[in-house]
Amino acid sequence: MIRIGLIGYGRMGKLIHEISEDNDVKITQIFDPNEHNILSSNSNLSDVEVFIDFSTPEKLFANAEIILKKNKKLVIGTTGWYENLGKMENLCHKYDSGIIVGGNFSVGMNAFYEIINYASKLFNKLNDYDVYGWEQHHSGKADSPSGTAKEISSIILNNIERKTIAQFDKLDRKIKPEELHFASIRGGRISGIHNVQFDSPFDTLTLNHSAKNRQGFAIGAIEAAKWLSQRKGFYMYKDIFKGIYNL
Ligand SMILES: NC(=O)c1ccc[n+]([C@@H]2O[C@H](COP(=O)([O-])OP(=O)(O)OC[C@H]3O[C@@H](n4cnc5c(N)ncnc54)[C@H](OP(=O)(O)O)[C@@H]3O)[C@@H](O)[C@H]2O)c1
CATH class of the missing domain: 3.40.50.720 (NAD(P)-binding Rossmann-like Domain)
Structure with missing residues (x-):
């Protein structure tokens, strides 16, 4: 031991x-x-x-x-x-x-990284799809965005050429096409939820990881x-x- x-x-x-x-x-x-x-x-x-x-x-x-x-x-x-x-x-x-x-x-989250990596490689070629994300954590979390949100964003930026910069702040303007928006929500007792969405005029795909504890x-x-x-x-x-x- x-x-x-x-x-x-x-x-x-x-x-x-x-x-x-x-x-x-x-x-x-x-x-x-x-x-x-x-x-x-x-x-x-x-x-x-x-x-x-x-x-x-x-x-x-x-x-x-x-x-x-x-x-x-x-x-x-x-x-x-x-x-x-x-x-x-x-x-x-x-x-x-x-x-x-x-x-x-979490092993599940690290598997999720692999899935995001694969998905963002795929959507790099599918220009109709925009991509963005959001995360939720308990009210006691000290930092924002989560380290996980930063990691997910960097995987997406590495693969989707039309996105060049992560934007974690509240926006008082229109998002620029090259910006990847990743929002943070704090409240309640949530252990950690991370979502990535690929959205086109025709459909929406949502990838979600929720820690149960x-x-x-x-x-x-x-x-x-x-x-x-x-x-x-x-x-x-x-x-x-x-x-x-x-x-
Ligand atoms: N990597 C991951 O998988 C993962 C998962 C969950 C959380 N986290 C991160 O891990 C950290 C801790 O999370 P938590 O939920 O356990 O927080 P927490 O409940 O606030 O615990 C942190 C503890 O560390 C103590 N502490 C502060 N400074 C210290 C020092 N210099 N030496 C030793 N202990 C010290 C704190 O004491 P005081 O109360 O006096 O400050 C508190 O008891 C956060 O940064 C969080 O984001 C990472």
């Missing part, structure tokens, strides 16, 4: 703890200000192999440096900091360690930690998930 340390003991951290034994990992350390346990360079991390971080972006880099310096690996589920991905990759190489970053650890994210992060325990390097979860599940 690999030994896991948790950074952040909110909704995700607690759920990972709850399902850990059933998924063949052991939680040996928990760092969260609400648990009166803050990670510092003096923390003894000898009983941890891989850390899983579901916290907030503020201390992400400081915590990552402490972890990597002590030769531990790190799975990062925290979102809202991806403008600094390059900095995190450099940190990983500096300490010759291992990091997996995942904006969405947070368990898919928690299991995905645990499986990623097991995979990483045997490896070094910097990985995006979406690029390795097929390998993790032998797809």
Whole structure:
């Protein structure tokens, strides 16, 4: 059983703890200000192999440096900091360690990425179809748009040549043809809904992924930690998930 340390003991951290034994990992350390346990360079991390971080972006880099310096690996589920991905990759190489970053650890969502990839390649040639998306999350979500919405948008932009820029803001004007609109709605207790629609004068196709709960994210992060325990390097979860599940 690999030994896991948790950074952040909110909704995700607690759920990972709850399902850990059933998924063949052991939680040996928990760092969260609400648990009166803050990670510092003096923390003894000898009983941890891989850390899983579901916290907030503020201390992400400081915590990552402490972890990597002590030769531990790190799975990062925290979102809202991806403008600094390059900095995190450099940190990983500096300490010759291992990091997996995942904006969405659910297997279903990563399969959804593949479906969107295929669909947008197809609709690239079908000029009658416009494309856009929207996402919904619970009222407690701190960042907007979701990391998943950004990922879906970048898959579409990579494939549909007539769309060149994602537009996540509220528009007080007409959308330009080259803009891909992706809207965010916050409210209620929704674990995460993402929709992509292809619309023509003749019909509408809607691709939808709805998370029923947070368990898919928690299991995905645990499986990623097991995979990483045997490896070094910097990985995006979406690029390795097929390998993790032998797809
Ligand atoms: N990648 C995925 O699959 C996925 C899935 C779900 C959520 N997420 C992301 O994961 C993050 C956490 O989500 P959540 O729903 O679990 O949030 P949450 O319930 O708010 O939990 C975050 C916890 O981390 C604590 N925290 C803040 N700063 C910390 C630090 N420096 N060190 C250790 N703990 C710290 C928070 O304490 P305070 O209350 O004192 O701030 C809180 O207890 C968010 O960024 C969310 O978007 C990702």
